[in-house]
Amino acid sequence: MADANRALDDDGFYDDEDPFMDASDVERLMLGEATREELEAQQAGTDTGHRFGASELADDTGFEGAEDPFLDAEAVVEEAAAVEEDLTNPLFAELQSELADGLMPAEPMYGEIDDEISAQPVPRITIGAFCERPETGALMTTVGEDRRLAKAHLKIDMGGLPAAIERYHDETTPNLLIIETGMRGRGLFEQLEHLAGVCDPETKVVIIGATNDITLYRELIKRGVSEYLVPPMTPLNVIRTVSELFLDPDQPFAGKTIAFIGAKGGVGSSTIAHNCAWALTESLAQDAVLMDMDLSWGTAGLDFNQDPAQTLGDALSEPDRLDDALLDRLLVRCTDRLSLFSAPATLDRDWDFSPTDYEMVLEKVRRQAPFITLDLPHVWTPWLKQTLLAADEVVVTVTPDLASLRNAKNLFDLVAGSRPNDEPPKVVVNMAGMPKRPEIPLKDFADALGTPPVLVMPFEPQLFGKAANNGQMINEVDPKSKAADGFGHLASLVTGRTPAAPRRKSFISKMFGG
Numbered sequence: 001m002a003d004a005n006r007a008l009d010d011d012g013f014y015d016d017e018d019p020f021m022d023a024s025d026v027e028r029l030m031l032g033e034a035t036r037e038e039l040e041a042q043q044a045g046t047d048t049g050h051r052f053g054a055s056e057l058a059d060d061t062g063f064e065g066a067e068d069p070f071l072d073a074e075a076v077v078e079e080a081a082a083v084e085e086d087l088t089n090p091l092f093a094e095l096q097s098e099l100a101d102g103l104m105p106a107e108p109m110y111g112e113i114d115d116e117i118s119a120q121p122v123p124r125i126t127i128g129a130f131c132e133r134p135e136t137g138a139l140m141t142t143v144g145e146d147r148r149l150a151k152a153h154l155k156i157d158m159g160g161l162p163a164a165i166e167r168y169h170d171e172t173t174p175n176l177l178i179i180e181t182g183m184r185g186r187g188l189f190e191q192l193e194h195l196a197g198v199c200d201p202e203t204k205v206v207i208i209g210a211t212n213d214i215t216l217y218r219e220l221i222k223r224g225v226s227e228y229l230v231p232p233m234t235p236l237n238v239i240r241t242v243s244e245l246f247l248d249p250d251q252p253f254a255g256k257t258i259a260f261i262g263a264k265g266g267v268g269s270s271t272i273a274h275n276c277a278w279a280l281t282e283s284l285a286q287d288a289v290l291m292d293m294d295l296s297w298g299t300a301g302l303d304f305n306q307d308p309a310q311t312l313g314d315a316l317s318e319p320d321r322l323d324d325a326l327l328d329r330l331l332v333r334c335t336d337r338l339s340l341f342s343a344p345a346t347l348d349r350d351w352d353f354s355p356t357d358y359e360m361v362l363e364k365v366r367r368q369a370p371f372i373t374l375d376l377p378h379v380w381t382p383w384l385k386q387t388l389l390a391a392d393e394v395v396v397t398v399t400p401d402l403a404s405l406r407n408a409k410n411l412f413d414l415v416a417g418s419r420p421n422d423e424p425p426k427v428v429v430n431m432a433g434m435p436k437r438p439e440i441p442l443k444d445f446a447d448a449l450g451t452p453p454v455l456v457m458p459f460e461p462q463l464f465g466k467a468a469n470n471g472q473m474i475n476e477v478d479p480k481s482k483a484a485d486g487f488g489h490l491a492s493l494v495t496g497r498t499p500a501a502p503r504r505k506s507f508i509s510k511m512f513g514g
Contacts, residue, residue, distance in 0.1 A: 139233065180209075272397050293374055317353075398428070426490075429442065
């Protein structure tokens with residue numbers, strides 16, 4: 001954390017000559033009792049404070065010393081006990097329930113915020129959170145249950161900054177500390193100096209404060225604090241902060257995964273997935289990889305008129321060997337923007353791979369393009385459940401019948417319960433209006449699932465049959481059809497992108513047929 005020891009000047013740039021101010025000087029600066037220039041002249045050459053990430057600076061006046069002029073161990077224990085809250089008490093459980101039900105974000109402390117979350121999942125790190133308010137403890141619990149922190153280990157304690165100092169006096173600090181404190185001025189900086197004295201050099205520290213103060217922010221950053229957050233916050237605010245602190249520089253991004261699954265077999269989920277992938281690359285001009293994950297029966301190769309020699313089965317057989325060079329050879333280029341990871345589509349062997357194998361391959365594929373569309377088979381296995389719940393977007397294809405309604409409701413309940421911070425799955429009703437077939441009204445689907453379908457595809461056997469037999473997409477067969485417009489609409493929804501407005505032809509170009 002050496003970079004965090006530099007201070008920001010008035011223009012927002014780091015100034016390596018800026019001296020390290022002690023707590024009393026920071027308080028004088030914040031109260032307007034002295035100017036920065038006066039304090040810098042006074043402090044020149046006296047930079048002796050502790051910084052996070054530099055615990056080797058601790059001296060005999062640190063936490064253990066009997067002569068500590070700031071705070072001794074007994075005082076820390078007494079202060080922590082005064083604010084200690086049991087995570088299992090009824091108040092905390094009630095707050096957590098409200099937060100999970102979406103009620104807490106309406107409160108002023110944690111208001112709704114339009115926020116974009118980094119696509120990169122948080123790696124396998126340890127996180128210690130020390131909260132002062134039960135509301136913040138409930139918020140952090142929701143953060144820990146998010147899919148993006150599935151690999152991380154989060155431990156939540158009450159007691160704020162004093163409790164953290166006491167805890168890590170004799171214990172190794174985690175990779176990340178998230179500490180809530182309502183303190184300002186000298187008391188805050190004195191306790192932060194104690195915390196810095198017991199922190200490991202690699203530990204990152206995020207402070208949740210109560211005041212949006214630029215002077216306070218500057219001094220915290222100069223002392224090695226990685227980030228300073230103030231309310232209002234949502235779980236995604238905290239998740240984004242954690243993710244950005246631990247992004248791997250060798251993996252600058254991870255593509256957004258869009259999982260397509262049918263509520264039952266034969267509803268046309270693969271057709272929806274393939275045409276949506278084509279639409280988001282051709283209509284929205286986005287790069288994408290389509291993964292056909294139905295190893296035995298996959299049809300992506302047929303739909304795109306491709307017959308690759310190597311497939312997803314080869315990658316899953318030896319996931320440890322899959323690097324970018326090998327992946328480039330396995331992917332088949334369907335268009336300039338769309339690549340296909342085809343399924344073997346053969347029955348000559350049993351495709352029995354572990355969830356870890358699928359996870360490893362998918363993580364490497366996500367480095368290839370901004371969007372990864374997953375054509376999932378209608379089976380229920382540990383790897384499929386893991387893949388479905390880890391996806392950024394879920395699209396469930398149904399037909400207007402009772403079995404689809406029941407199965408879709410089960411999928412909705414599972415996905416919503418496991419992904420409280422994500423949008424619910426999107427529903428596509430396929431083959432609607434089939435002659436002589438009784439159908440469940442769309443309103444019943446919307447009432448049962450709690451959301452209306454985002455797309456209703458009419459029953460058009462001639463159009464879809466011709467596209468399938470020719471190895472083409474609907475837009476290639478009839479770009480002016482309602483189905484083609486529907487796939488373009490669905491692609492916009494799952495990507496958050498909108499197609500560029502068509503260029504208007506000039507009078508001269510019209511005259512010459514341009």
